[in-house]
Amino acid sequence: MADDGPLKMADVARLAKVSMSTVSRALADNPLIPEDRRREIQRIAAEAGYVINQSARSLRMRKTQTIGVVFPLGHDVGQLISDPFFIEMFGRLADEITTRGYQVLLCRVTDTSDGWLNRIIQSHRQDGLVIVGQSDQHEALNHAAESYHPLVVWGGHLSGQVYCSVGTDNIGGARRAVDHLLGLGRKRIAFLGMLELPEISLRFEGYVRALRAAGIEHDPALVIPAHFSFETAYEAARELIESGTAFDAIFATSDIIALAAIQALSAAGIDVPGQVSVVGFDDIAIAAQSTPPLTSVQQDLAKGARTIVDLLFKRMAGEDAPSATLLPKLVVRKSCGGATAS
């Protein structure tokens, strides 16, 4: 059984009475070594409990068998755990990556000072990078993508974008949600979200287009800045209610915001969906469980993660992979008063 004191390849070489070169090749299943000897050496190494030192291997090979997953938190500093959406995305990505035999390195970026992305890239800790959410770092991403290829971003597709991105059709998703509300006869639809974030501003675009198609010009008083955390969203909703501005529906740009809004509404004695319809975005797990169950624009994260990782591996192999857009689906539940599915 495994001795203590970490063995090195040289030790295995001694045990097997061959040179290190031979051990290295045997463990790598290099056909230069005849098959029976290869297996013999592998057996000896395994029995001795030998494991290749990855630091040394990475240095020499210039690769790490690791994918970095980055959450830029330029806006909402604080914790990773805050957003169930991110969490689920991370889980899916981890599945896809480990399935391909790579490790997952979590990079939480809190300091988005100049060059943060370059600092990650040049650290050579990973062979490829997935960035979850553009945050407000569109420029930095564009810059990095020029010289660093194995990089895929989850987020909206923006004009003049160099980097490869995968994301939901935000405009279409928002449009579908707002169209649904309009179809229910709602006319004063509030928009809750942070316009500074690219994905959200695309959703705003869809919101405006849907209204315009219905002959309604959007009312700036109904556009409310709301962060992703439950508490701040609750506050934003409360202020909207207390402002006295009339509204009969809310299009929230995330489910957390929608849930907070519902809570604020019922705290104010306003019935959902009786008086106000609410639609969220993401369709996270809780959405179906809340009271009333939340209508939401569903993003297919399993497919999204698979696509991201597929594209990333293509890029790592030197191929040039284009951005991709996923089609969102409106999942209708009780929170907006409608009955059947989309």
Place this chain on the structure above:
Amino acid sequence: MADDGPLKMADVARLAKVSMSTVSRALADNPLIPEDRRREIQRIAAEAGYVINQSARSLRMRKTQTIGVVFPLGHDVGQLISDPFFIEMFGRLADEITTRGYQVLLCRVTDTSDGWLNRIIQSHRQDGLVIVGQSDQHEALNHAAESYHPLVVWGGHLSGQVYCSVGTDNIGGARRAVDHLLGLGRKRIAFLGMLELPEISLRFEGYVRALRAAGIEHDPALVIPAHFSFETAYEAARELIESGTAFDAIFATSDIIALAAIQALSAAGIDVPGQVSVVGFDDIAIAAQSTPPLTSVQQDLAKGARTIVDLLFKRMAGEDAPSATLLPKLVVRKSCGGATAS
């Protein structure tokens, strides 16, 4: 601005007209180099966009500034994302670890064949290891802990345990839950969970003790094996119901199982909490949102994660840190019919 072509330390040395040794020391803030020169060199390096190659650094220093977080999935193979509890724990751990300036490496172990833990340890990819859940690997953990110190396990504290663990007082938590049910007048309390897992078997112990203290001997027909996934738990609950065995309460060993049971009960037209009281374990986020809101044994994951990482860093520093137990709290909600808090 940053040139392309990854610079090496030698390049920076040339730029600064000093030796590599000096650059290395300057970047490490070594007081051997006078402060003004140190800052000068740091400035030059930053302006050139130089970043230390971590592979090389790790090899030489024999440390990686990385903590590995491992999820042994010996039992329920499949995906990481399945269990909200694991997910939340991971988020908390990641927070604690990154706050201390370390990276987080996710190790999903699917192949628990002989020596899996040794393979991770000897790969030298990380400076310390957090294992989330003992799964059925108690022996392997004990064995590894003998020679590898920077290792902390989330899970139950078992007899004859060598490794350092942090976990809830499972016996006490279960006891409190079952006591509560007994206090409500329930007598036929079913137990849902996988006894093969150490933590669960401890909860079973608490269940038995609570019953015994009330003068009840536990009925094996009420002890139902149930996995962690919603589907299998639902199936298990359904079978219990259809078996015709009489019961008036369920103690589920996880919230997912509890939620599945509630759903199975209401599908069978059984009222919760009218006819059957249900208590879960973990108090995950959804617990408060479900209908009816779920009574559950709360584990303080934030504190748990902090404790784990504290102990791990102590052990990494060579100190000997003992195992720790957290006190669980029963959060009473509508699913068991009780009204006020514990």
Place this chain on the structure above:
DNA sequence: CTTGCTTTTGCAATCGATTGCGTTAGCGTT
């Protein structure tokens, strides 16, 4: 027994940093 191939094997350079130890520079004393 050579010669000419192919198959195996090993030497030694390499990846890019860190650091022990020895050397040089700088300064104050006598």
Place this chain on the structure above:
DNA sequence: AACGCTAACGCAATCGATTGCAAAAGCAAG
């Protein structure tokens, strides 16, 4: 001017693997 001492700095070895290249071994044919 010589000496002693400390502060700065650089040489070269080192971490533990991989791999190009050349040498050795094996084998068949002449």
